Amino acid sequence: MNTNKEAAKEILAAIGGEENISSATHCVTRLRFALHDENKVNKEALEKVDVVKGSFSTNGQFQVVIGQGTVDKVYKELAAQAGITQASKEEVKTAAEKNLNPLQRAVKTLADIFIPILPAIVTAGLLMGINNILTAGGIFGEQSIVEMYPQWADFANIINLIANTAFVFLPGLIGWSAVKRFGGNELLGIVLGLMLVHPDLLNAWGYGAAQEAGEIPYWNLFGMDVAKVGYQGQVLPILFASFVLAKIEIALKKRIPDSFQLLIVAPVALLVTGFIAFIAIGPITFAIGSGITDIFVAIFSNFAALGGLLYGAIYAPLVITGMHHTFLAVDLQLIGSIGGTFLWPILALSNIAQGSAALAMYFILKDEKVKGLSLTSSISAYLGITEPAMFGVNLRYRFPFICAIIGSAIAAVWITVNSVMALSIGVGGIPGIFSIEPGKWLVFAVGMVIAIVVPFVLTYLFAKTRKKDLA
Known part of the structure; x- marks a missing residue:
């Protein structure tokens, strides 16, 4: 039995059938629909589909969270059943934009521009992390690896050249x-x-x-x-x-x-x-x-704790609206102007916090499907993909989302008062430490511990008070 084919059939029925689809596409983790009438969506039936990890409506699109890897397979099956052509991937943008206000259109434009180049930027960030491990002192001793083993110097130099190309x-x-x-x-x-x-x-x-x-x-x-x-x-x-x-x-x-x-x-x-x-x-x-x-530098230099608190608290809500893409341009501008960004490390901690809240729900929930989703989505969030955790678990029960925001804000205050900066944009989760300037790895590691422990403990304790509701 083709499970993806069956899942596509069930999803198609739950969203009101092919006649309710104006256009459709998909991203890394989600099916994205421009629907004629969102009131026709049967969310209860949709949530029962095995591969579906959550759903929400934003920026004129109804989005169904599937998960990385599986989403493109389900989309192909759904496209075949609904008669959606490849051209629909472009048409969905125009169809969805009819419902957007000017601000939403501006944010969507930035997202459309920066999302396609993210693989190159993230790859560059990871390679710069490897270069940092080889060239920075104080990690494995007073001397760097290339100072202790000069034969690795040219190897590190080539890695640095490859990593810097995307930014240059x-x-x-x-x-x-x-x-x-x-x-x-x-x-x-x-x-x-x-x-x-x-x-x-x-x-x-x-x-x-x-x-x-x-x-x-x-x-x-x-x-x-x-x-x-x-x-x-x-x-x-x-x-x-x-x-x-x-x-x-x-x-x-x-x-x-x-x-x-x-x-x-x-x-x-x-x-x-x-x-x-x-x-x-x-x-x-x-x-x-x-x-x-200059504005961002002034805020985070003179009011570091406040800046960290606010950005740490609002980043996850920004993801819901899609406005977080706006700050990618700011991150790149900061890297180009001052050699690093103090905003992106907060993003990494926010993702970790969402994963921790979802992980806590794994130890509380009785529903096997959502329980399994809590575990897998927490791992995904720790590796930088937060949609399954946010939309599939945390926003579904609300309080885990709030607990994650609290943990993210506290962790963000810690790293901003300690002047943590990322030299590049990397994977926005636990691997994000490799993009942090080497001298601040220990400080950032403490921030990660805060982002893991605080949301987990708060979510677990609050869930215990609502155990009957979650049974």
């Missing part, structure tokens, strides 16, 4: 994803991004020193002095430039005959966008990005 050429990655999202040619987006970090430009990380020394090179364009500066590690310049490039390309394609498009559209769009980027977009957005960085 970050505008290229964002350019590809952003121009694609805005409807343009993604290959032109890559060229635009790489253009902003061209070796002939002054490296953005050396801009401050060059400015103090009065050594910033300039172009003279139309009587204006334009700084010959690159935008390594910057997010806003390439985002806005990508939008302009896509819109110019779309406008030209509508007005130029097909036979001349290859010779005119791409060269003109890239040339015009390039001039605009260096003359206006780059300097303006660089200043805005620096201002955003």
Whole structure:
């Protein structure tokens, strides 16, 4: 018996049948539906499907939590039964956006841009963690591994080069994803991004020193002095430039005959966008990005405990709304500007806290399905995937979610007052320690213990008071 085929059939019936589906797609862990009428969903029947770990509605989409690995198999079966074509994966975005307000659309746009490049960023973070283990002192002794064993130095150097590539050429990655999202040619987006970090430009990380020394090179364009500066590690310049490039390309394609498009559209769009980027977009957005960085740095420098408390408490609720994707751009901006981010470590602790609350429910619940889900989803959360734990267990009973937030906030206060920073974005769970600056590993480890123990104990004790309700 094909369990995935049967599960797809049951899910399809529970959401109101194929006639209720406007469009559908899936992500790493969830089926995502744009439904004609969400009131037709039979949530009770849906929750009884073996592979379903929870469901919720957000950002105009009804989402069914399945889990990593299984979700794509169930989607294929469901697509076959409902007659959903591959084109529906793109159509679901448009269908769902009809129900979004302007803020939700802006957040969704950022998510659509940054989620596709996450594998490269996370991989880079993990590799940088390996490099940290090899090159940082104080982990296995006063000397680093490469100092004790010099023959490993070149090995570590190559790992560092591979790891840094995604961050050095970050505008290229964002350019590809952003121009694609805005409807343009993604290959032109890559060229635009790489253009902003061209070796002939002054490296953005050396801009401050060059400015103090009065050594910033300039172009003279139309009587204006334009700084010959690159935008390594910057997010806003390439985002806005990508939008302009896509819109110019779309406008030209509508007005130029097909036979001349290859010779005119791409060269003109890239040339015009390039001039605009260096003359206006780059300097303006660089200043805005620096201002955003300064605000966050000021808050976490002067009010570290408050900043940690608030971000630790709101991160999990932000995940429910999808607004957490907004802070990925801030993390990348901080890494590019100050060499690290104090926000991402809190994300890792929040994920751990959600896993701990779900794990506590394993020792309380009697329902075998939810009990099993509590255990498997807690492991998943410890490894950075929180949706099964949050939507399948913690939000279902509410109090585990709140207990997890309390533990996350306390752990976040601890690491922020101790100035913990991540050198890169990595796996947002227990493996996240490898992305933390080596000198703060012990402090972060204490934060992880807090994020594990506090939610578990609070959830377990509170559950005991409601034992009859949970039986």
